[in-house]
Amino acid sequence: MKDDNFLRANNAQHLWHPMGHPGDLRSHAPTIITGAEGSSITDIDGHRTIDAVGGLWCVNLGYSNDTVKEAIAKQLYDLPYYSAFGGTSNPTAIEASYAVREFFAEDGMTRVFFTSGGSDSVETCLRLARQYHRLRAEPGRTKFLSLKKGYHGTHFGGASVNGNNRFRINYEPLMPGCFHLPSPYPYRNPFGEADPAVLAQNIAAAMEDEIAFQGAGSIAAFIMEPIQGAGGVIVPDASFMRLMREICDRHGILMIADEVITGFGRSGDWTGSRHWGVQPDMMCTAKGITSGYFPVGAALMNDKVAEVFENAGEDGGIYHGYTYSAHPVGAAAVTACLSETLRLDTKTNAAARGAQLYEGMLALQEKYDIIGDVRGGHGLMTGVELVSDRAAKTPMDMATMKRIHTATYEAGAMVRLGMHNILMSPPLVITEAEVQQIIDGLDAGFAAA
Template identity: 30%
Template structure:
């Protein structure tokens, strides 16, 4: 047993904690970056060094790290009713109000809300409801879910299967049967020579249709997609892609699940990423920014088509055999309601649109850097893809880890960004100012230049 009185926080972390998405051996050598406090868009580590938080934690602290109204909302609800469950006809005022807020601000007509604690849980629930729904319309064989390569929908057994990243599957016996992946809509990497964005989008929509036909339309229950792929590297769909995809889904009566875990709550400069692409989901998943990540909560919204069948199912079976202990937790819901109040009172969406446009201009200026092959993004999410050769788009060998090198140099300069594959990803809190965006890119420029000197 380590004597904690005579060891550092880093030593104790290495001794006792497992970190997700981390190489354990490398972590034991280097130790963690231990964060101690936050202020606005900045965080400070245990040594007192301050960083501009360029990833909003994990795409989620939209209102920054020191919003007193969220702490006060939590304290009020803790004092009034710290917990109650929502099973078997029970309810709390915060959960009722939050469901109303979500339905009122939904990007398409939705009927009801089901609460969970994480994006993974919400996407897992969506998958279950696809099966439940199709049993309800006497098509139980319609259970396959189509997802996309490089997508990210969580890491549970079900959502890890939906996620289209190889390291999420490898040696976990994933994906489970019934999950099918189609191509990632990354025009820069996956378009054919001379292919336009419209032609690329048409080809991917045709691939989706051919996949449905190959699997059997009578077996395909749903298609799931993020409006903009986050963890896959901030992949923005090409022009016309979602219009063509939705036409295919309607043709074969396939439900559309829109994963707004990252894109929702202003990240794209809209309340929802769905608005940017005129998406019409049958189910919509929200998390992360829903509470600005101050407390864990997620929500699954379903439209009336889906809900009416769920209702009939509960009449047939006697009850809805699904739920989570912490679903609709009153303290988490109270914080999320305060987020909605702040967004409305301060026009956070309008601010996110304005500074998002500025962020995108600054991001695209970095496409001129000799290390950058593509600068892409929407709103306040972006990525710079590093390449060995700008003309041929040749990537660096994986073991070079150039994107990770950029992120390391950025941390030295006082900026946290996230390397994902060959991409350096950036998603600052949506409250960021133009002056803070300037500072972000000044520090990122230092990192890019230092990384370029190593190649």
């Protein structure tokens, strides 16, 4: 390893960072994280903080799970790689697909297509949704519906259904035939409606209207996050996902749940869909599937979808996949991670610590006028929306956001900024004292602003 001076001098000189400005990062070097333990991270200066971001909504088991590390290390010696294209397979991938199937049995997901991450999983679901309709002799069903403020990764398909223009405009034109409905976001919404249940009804009506306008027979699928993560931790009314499911069913539209964040316990249930009492047709997963220890994702299908492919003639072939789909080392990480997730019952801790974090933020809202909205209370996903004028709901400027971020970090908690939102998704194994440290860190950060 090169010394610290080399790392500091070279950081961002050659390495382009995802979601970063290459010019800005050259002059304002990013924080270099050199180590991690439990729910904490340490930077190159030896400063240790609670990782309230959980890596990037993914390190559900924390950084010190030896069972997962040992499974990965062992697999590197047994079989570091073999392709799962067409005619070959490997034992760990078979075992992992069994573990995933068991994990999602209650959601009705029975088939697993491994990918290398969340964007791949979204792309896989979108493509297979179109192929499903072709196989059912409805090739005209090619369009997609999604929600504003949704985040579905950065591939062209995922970006096309994304509901935040920041991730779209530089890369347009995107895929045609993608239409966006309002987000179930009571704090700011086009209906001016603060009651989440009424808002859910309004969006359902907008969806019916859009389907009538497009023609139901032209729509392949509707994709949504059970709780919108990157868009600001937007928690819909408990009725919302069920309303969407009923509409999809009525019009022959597949429902894809993007569980890349909400899956594997983060929502306080094993999946976000289960949290809302809904069984989708397909699920996109990643992140918590390996707790970030290895890049893996999975697209999941129910019997209804799968049987159409399995019983089709030649056209049922899936001409889609990734070199690292069903990677044996990734698969070993999946099996170990799911078994640890269940053994530690991480969803129960996520629900309890999530409530603590949410209540902590509500208490800070009483203290600081700059907190416009606090969202969460469903597992360890918490969003705090900052405003410079509470009555006018004016979004906080980025210079102040960055000052709060720095002061919070110095006080012992790494949080994430999503525009004028503070986003938190710490490891699901976090302790009560560590959550308190996040709350205290933000208290110091807001005081500094």
